[in-house]
Amino acid sequence: MKMQASDQKDCPYCSGKGYFQLLLGGSETCTCCSGSGKSK
Ligand SMILES: [Zn+2]
Numbered sequence: 936m937k938m939q940a941s942d943q944k945d946c947p948y949c950s951g952k953g954y955f956q957l958l959l960g961g962s963e964t965c966t967c968c969s970g971s972g973k974s975k
Contacts, residue, residue: 943973 945951949965953972956962964970 943975946972946974 946968
């Protein structure tokens with residue numbers, strides 16, 4: 936049984952959410968992680 940190490944961390948820009956919450960309402964996809972919420 937192999938351990939599959941996951942080095943993916945939450946994107947620091949969107950805190951792993953994949954998007955930014957806009958103050959005016961709505962949300963914008965994080966361009967840093969392309970909405971995945973994970974940083975490489
Ligand atoms: Zn992000």
